[in-house]
Amino acid sequence: MKTFIFERSELDRLVEILKRRDYKVIGPIVRDSAIIYDELTNINDLPIGWTDEQTNGMYRLKNRDDAAVFGWTVGPQSWKKFLFPPIQKIFATHKSPKGLDLQNSKKQTSQESAQTKYAFFGVRPCDLNAISIQDKVFLGGPFIDPVYERKRTGNFIVTVNCGQAGGTCFCASMGTGPKAGTGFDLSLTEVLNDKHHYFIVEVGTELGSDVLKSIKCIKATDENLTTVNEICSKTVKQMGRLLDTSNLKSILYQNSEHPRWERTAARCLTCANCTMVCPTCFCATIEDVTDLAGKQADRMRKWDSCFTLDFSYIHGGSVRASAKARYRQWMTHKLASWVDQFGTFGCVGCGRCITWCPVGIDITEEARAIRENQS
Template sequence: RLWSAKREDGETRVTADVTEPPRFAFIGVRACELNAIAIQDRVFLGGPFADPHYQARREDAFFVAVNCGQAGGTCFCASMKTGPKAEAGFDLALTEMLEDGESRFLVEVGSDEGHDVLAALPREPATAADEATATGIVARTTASMGRSMPEGNIRELLLENLEHPRWDDVAERCLTCGNCTMVCPTCFCTSVEDTSDLTGTETSRERRWDSCFTMDFSYIHGGSVRSSGKARYRQWMTHKLATWFDQFGTSGCVGCGRCVTWCPVGIDITEEVRAIQGGD
């Protein structure tokens, strides 16, 4: 809830609703997710106006990252330079090392808070061999990515091909279900909904998660701006990989591959870029 209002004795009182959330600890965060959180920080905290609801949840959050020891079949973080090793944004980062059926963890400290937590745990100093093993694990993961984003200036490629026939091809397959936006760690689209009581003296506005794949998302007086599946997919992909640079100075994709994994018809964002790049 963003705010509530109440009319009493001829006066209307509006109250902003920013509650103090509980502290959060995120365990097992991957490098791609840390990069996604950094993007969300730029979106909600980096401009002249910070979002107080996001800010309240973001402050004092504790992150325990895990460097990936195995790449998934839809991962392409290496080509996006967002993984598989966590480089920043964590309090503690773990690399699991399996030896003789036993699991050990190499721990990297990323903050004072992380140092305090580690100080309270049983531990022993890492050896040069431990560090070499951890480095080798990450290197093997990097080499085993299931996919890769094509090289080149993807922003210019997409913006110069807004009428490419590939958009029609993907529209024939896309169900506009919104799965990709629900699992993408950088998607942040929302809508607002106003409700009032039966007497008309109390009302409130709530923000809810939304998707650019819904018909109502781009609705203005007279109809939807993006009424076709082609237009909505093109909007999502070009925003993620092109105009995001104009808004926030970075790509909106971190290579997690979840949009590929959860697409019920198997649309692959890297394949779509490669098809447009190749002129198919």
Template sequence: MVSHVGSVKRDGPAVIGVDALPALFALLQEQGRTVVGPTARDGAIVLAELESADELPYGWGVDTEAGYYRLRQRDDTAAFGHSAGPQSWKSFLLPARTRMWSADREDGVVRVAEPDERPRYALFGVRPCDLRAIGVLDRVLIGGRHVEADYGARRDGVFVVAVDCTEPGATCFCVSMGGGPGAEAGFDLALTEVVDGGDHRFVARAGTEAGAHVLSLLPRRDSDTETAGRAAAAVDQAATRMGRTMPAMSLRKLMADSRESPQWDDVASRCLTCGNCTMACPTCFCTTTEDVTDLTGDHAERWRVWDSCFALDFTGMHGGQTRTSGQSRYRQWISHKLGTWYDQFGESGCVGCGRCIVWCPVGIDITQEAASLAALLPAASRDHAESQDHAESQDHAESQDHDG
């Protein structure tokens, strides 16, 4: 029996049909939210502001490999049967270009305008790897003493609809990074898609009181054993179908012990230092500021823009640049992402989404580079790194439990 009203327990999953998605969109929009989600556009699954559930990429999947991405037609109507696209949710929470302020001089008086109003977002269709990435950005940008105000304002009150991953791509490796294809925390609502012939439905579970309230307003029924079993099996199978893996060792120790590895020369001979990996990465957060004026000098603006450690002037100082070679810049990126990020923020900066592999124009694969570094380590160092892996995995699990 379908219920349209009443309360929902946060820990009690329900089943909603695909025909409930328009109602879910409408509820979020009635709350004054701008809904952002995946849609098929320009030959890719992109994230965009959506007006209705009809814009979701029903029936579209993707094929990925190192330096390769193509849309493909699926043989079913799955809305989320695809792996990560070129954008991450960082594009909305920490946009590539944001005007921080503007000022005008009139009659000798300077008037500073407030920052532009931020949208109130509902993020629809967030995959577990991206849930973890948002959590990483939260810890970096608003979790410490120094808060990134614009990110905090955009992040405040965001409603997150997560979608469990049942279709990992050939470049996915979230399991290697201590995550998984199932959403565990950081969401208001989580959906697991089940497509069984003409029966297209979702197992829905609430993660917050706000999520439970929204779910209570949707047409739904209690979760049945068959649907719950099919949903759980799809997520479990996805965990065994990751297209990539990281070496089973402490990546933090691997990076520290590989500082002088000859592998850096090898990767430098291929790397274009274009910065695509940092632009596509859901956790890279480096920005810089640009000040601009008009020709009269009476109007000025300050913009925050994404920056990349692959840019030659990223570490520019009065005496010159400190990382002049492509080798040093690639080593800085991967060593920070997999190693020293842990020292700064208590976890890895990589969530295993595989975007950096797909969108590298020469197909450099972070998992292959890590494996090559591991293979070149002396046996004693390799054994030590492997022994530390378990301890770091336990630390991460405890951190996730605490955050949840």
């Protein structure tokens, strides 16, 4: 893989070049006391000098004592909100004197996507893996999701290797970080010391190489490559959580009646936060909405969650009526049946479900409790 270095000042240029190539550049910004993802107008939108503190049920932004651009980990949002939007119109019907006009949203979304080519700027390695998992879900089977396909087509991805671990991360256990492997156009590592602030950049695609031609950069040395490995190794050592994945699928399948499910259910509020923040969760429901005059009806796809009672409601009852059944379904899907469905775990170890669970339930702790006391 070709590797170069460029100065911090060139980062502005990278964003500018992507904009000039007609990408809508989406990146991290500070809003509502959190780091979220939205369109970057310029480089100053990035969370320069910010970091985050996270633990079970707690997230807080803090000022750093340096000007690191990527000195934080992940916030409540992920890139799935752009590729698999929380609310999406599937089709609309309009009543006219001639009858019902069906306005197929295929036309609408293809018009949208003709205008919108996303560049995702600042994707963490765990989230890059989450995108590849959702690719399998939406594009990998016999039924392709047309909305996801249009929004995913032509993405330019700039990943950033993690120079520090978040309080709830465990990507090293899942093999998804803290260094990006494949699937990016460019992958950055930020280096900031007393004397020098620069980026080491690995080129993943021809397109990435072409974009980089407009940036002032020089070929990386072996020392630079060692620096990347040292930064990522330090991040692994900082990671406070581990998830032992050996034989995990069988352990969960064999322990569906473990008393731990009941104990966790007594704490779980079934609020669905964990599924909303999870970058791989993909459940949705369909809702039909009409106007009061009865002239317009829209069919909408909206994010749903296996934690809601309605999600498994069929023929007059909910299949998973208890919190125990719903928590068990979620965790067993993530760490066991997902492997049977898609060939990987449904978890990339981003830690969001731990941080944003109002009662601080920790998927790594739950898996450990069942492993250590198997029935």
